[in-house]
Amino acid sequence: MTMLAGLRRRGIASHAALTGAAAIVVVPVVWVIAAGFRSQISLLMGAFWFSPILANFDEVLFSATSDFLVNYRNSLVVGVSSTVLCLVVATLAAWSLHRMRWPRWVVHVFLGWALLFQMIPPIALAGAWFTMARAVGLDSTLLSLVLAHTVLNLPMALWLMGIYVRDVPVELEEAARLDGASTPTLLWRIVVPIIAPGLAAAAVLSFVFSWNEFAVALNLTIKATATVPVAIAKFAQDYEIRYTQMAASAALSILPALVLLLIAQRYIVKGLTQGAVK
Amino acid sequence: MSAPVAFITASDRPARTARVAAVPHRPPVGDDRTWRWGFFSPALLLMLALSVLPLANLFYTSFYDVTWAHGLAIWTPLGVANYAALPGDALFRAGLVNTLIFAAGAVGGQLVLGFCLALLCSRVRRGQALYRTVFILPILIPGIVVGAIWKLMFNYDFGLINQGVALLGFAPQDWLGTAQTALASIVVVDIWHWTPFCFLLFLAGLESLPQDVYEAARIDGASLWQELRYVTLPLLLPTIAVTFAFRLMVAFKVFDEVYLLTGGGPGTATEVLSFTIYQRFFTENRIGYGAAMSVAVIFLVALLLAIGMSARKRVAAPA
Numbered sequence: 086m087t088m089l090a091g092l093r094r095r096g097i098a099s100h101a102a103l104t105g106a107a108a109i110v111v112v113p114v115v116w117v118i119a120a121g122f123r124s125q126i127s128l129l130m131g132a133f134w135f136s137p138i139l140a141n142f143d144e145v146l147f148s149a150t151s152d153f154l155v156n157y158r159n160s161l162v163v164g165v166s167s168t169v170l171c172l173v174v175a176t177l178a179a180w181s182l183h184r185m186r187w188p189r190w191v192v193h194v195f196l197g198w199a200l201l202f203q204m205i206p207p208i209a210l211a212g213a214w215f216t217m218a219r220a221v222g223l224d225s226t227l228l229s230l231v232l233a234h235t236v237l238n239l240p241m242a243l244w245l246m247g248i249y250v251r252d253v254p255v256e257l258e259e260a261a262r263l264d265g266a267s268t269p270t271l272l273w274r275i276v277v278p279i280i281a282p283g284l285a286a287a288a289v290l291s292f293v294f295s296w297n298e299f300a301v302a303l304n305l306t307i308k309a310t311a312t313v314p315v316a317i318a319k320f321a322q323d324y325e326i327r328y329t330q331m332a333a334s335a336a337l338s339i340l341p342a343l344v345l346l347l348i349a350q351r352y353i354v355k356g357l358t359q360g361a362v363k
Numbered sequence: 364m365s366a367p368v369a370f371i372t373a374s375d376r377p378a379r380t381a382r383v384a385a386v387p388h389r390p391p392v393g394d395d396r397t398w399r400w401g402f403f404s405p406a407l408l409l410m411l412a413l414s415v416l417p418l419a420n421l422f423y424t425s426f427y428d429v430t431w432a433h434g435l436a437i438w439t440p441l442g443v444a445n446y447a448a449l450p451g452d453a454l455f456r457a458g459l460v461n462t463l464i465f466a467a468g469a470v471g472g473q474l475v476l477g478f479c480l481a482l483l484c485s486r487v488r489r490g491q492a493l494y495r496t497v498f499i500l501p502i503l504i505p506g507i508v509v510g511a512i513w514k515l516m517f518n519y520d521f522g523l524i525n526q527g528v529a530l531l532g533f534a535p536q537d538w539l540g541t542a543q544t545a546l547a548s549i550v551v552v553d554i555w556h557w558t559p560f561c562f563l564l565f566l567a568g569l570e571s572l573p574q575d576v577y578e579a580a581r582i583d584g585a586s587l588w589q590e591l592r593y594v595t596l597p598l599l600l601p602t603i604a605v606t607f608a609f610r611l612m613v614a615f616k617v618f619d620e621v622y623l624l625t626g627g628g629p630g631t632a633t634e635v636l637s638f639t640i641y642q643r644f645f646t647e648n649r650i651g652y653g654a655a656m657s658v659a660v661i662f663l664v665a666l667l668l669a670i671g672m673s674a675r676k677r678v679a680a681p682a
Contacts, residue, residue, distance in 0.1 A: 130521070
């Protein structure tokens with residue numbers, strides 16, 4: 086009886102601590118989203134109660150001086166294209182490196198380089214990327230940013246797809262060969278369906294990372310090709326910061342994250358924890 | 364390229380070596396040279412073009428001074444002068460020191476808090492999924508938006524932090540504008556942003572631990588503390604090491620939050636390496652010097668990686 090009470094008390098203490106931590110996570114986000122629905126005066130007065138208005142969202146989305154919808158479209162285009170490109174390249178390479186007979190040093194050198202590349206601050210490369218893009222006439226285009234994000238996410242995708250590809254049973258591959266499957270058929274018809282959960286995990290992460298990326302986007306884009314993070318940073322740099330509009334655009338920018346959190350949480354968890362636990 | 368052989372079935376694996384010898388024309392699994400190169404080359408080309416080439420470009424540029432006149436770049440060879448100037452650059456030194464302080468403070472805080480929360484969460488019986496959903500949220504928010512959120516939170520006049528401070532009866536603080544609190548504030552923001560990531564990894568690690576060890580410990584009468592000290596921590600060490608390495612790598616690259624919250628200031632209080640490179644390279648347009656700084660930082664990173672690798676080898680060797 087006493088032991089049970091002790092366990093229960095410990096359970097309540099755990100829940101209290103976890104709920105406190107959850108509140109620390111949620112309160113700033115909710116407070117800023119709420120700020121997006123306030124007038125500048127109401128926010129500056131610090132009043133707790135306010136009557137919500139849509140003026141900030143209206144201003145951010147539809148005013149003639151705001152490019153936010155263009156920024157949103159740019160972010161979507163870059164996120165989706167770089168994700169697709171990254172997955173295709175990484176899956177092919179992972180299959181080739183892990184399941185076809187390369188000398189060991191080739192695999193080690195390539196994956197080692199990818200690891201080192203992952204550690205380099207992207208800002209250190211942004212300058213060189215900009216110079217190269219200008220040399221081939223791609224400067225300030227979305228394509229240059231798509232390529233940059235693809236290569237930035239490639240180490241992560243190589244790593245994740247490597248884990249999944251190595252788990253594909255050799256027997257299946259042999260059976261497919263005996264049935265006369267060519268290598269592309271084998272990969273497309275047999276391997277891809279098996280590693281689909283890994284592809285989903287890598288896709289979600291790659292999209293989120295591209296959507297969130299700022300340092301490179303800041304230096305490779307101009308007004309017409311700017312992505313959402315670049316647009317939000319602009320708010321903070323204006324001489325007179327429009328706080329409520331900054332809050333409204335921040336709220337709009339985390340919409341995709343919220344959607345993914347609801348529909349693809351399983352893959353986010355899998356993608357982030359895979360490898361660390363294995 | 365296909366050579367189906369009727370009498371071989373996929374199930375007779377033990378005979379595999381023998382049958383490869385017996386049927387010399389059948390390409391063994393994975394020994395397809397054309398496709399091996401075909402599949403590997405896109406990744407190889409992408410890496411060569413967008414990581415090896417820019418690094419070579421950076422390295423080359425670092426030995427020059429590049430100035431602009433009438434839309435044309437003028438390259439003046441400088442030898443190693445750009446590198447020689449680095450140790451005397453107050454901004455670079457501040458960036459290096461602050462990055463180290465930031466990485467140590469933020470990653471340390473994240474690991475400890477993340478571990479405690481994961482331990483608590485793994486022990487509660489209800490609501491685990493809900494806690495996890497909530498904790499994933501910050502991981503998905505763009506760094507620049509995290510910056511925007513906390514710029515509002517830390518605002519002197521109406522920020523929630525100063526409202527809370529006033530509620531407790533203290534005077535409001537200019538958290539980001541004061542040299543003593545600016546870097547600590549950014550560390551707090553980073554802890555808010557990335558503790559959930561550590562939590563997630565540790566929770567997955569805890570859930571994958573074998574349960575029979577715990578039963579054995581309980582039968583031996585181990586206290587909760589002993590269980591944590593002698594069972595959980597040693598078993599979770601690989602996960603902790605990977606999380607630590609990963610977080611350290613990302614902390615070293617910190618840019619977004621600093622860009623939005625403080626711009627490196629006040630003075631050089633929050634100057635971090637990525638931001639110093641950005642200032643020298645892009646804001647001041649000193650391409651050669653910025654390149655030298657980038658190369659130096661990359662060299663430091665590679666050094667860190669090498670030390671980490673050899674440390675791992677030394678830890679793994681006795682096992």
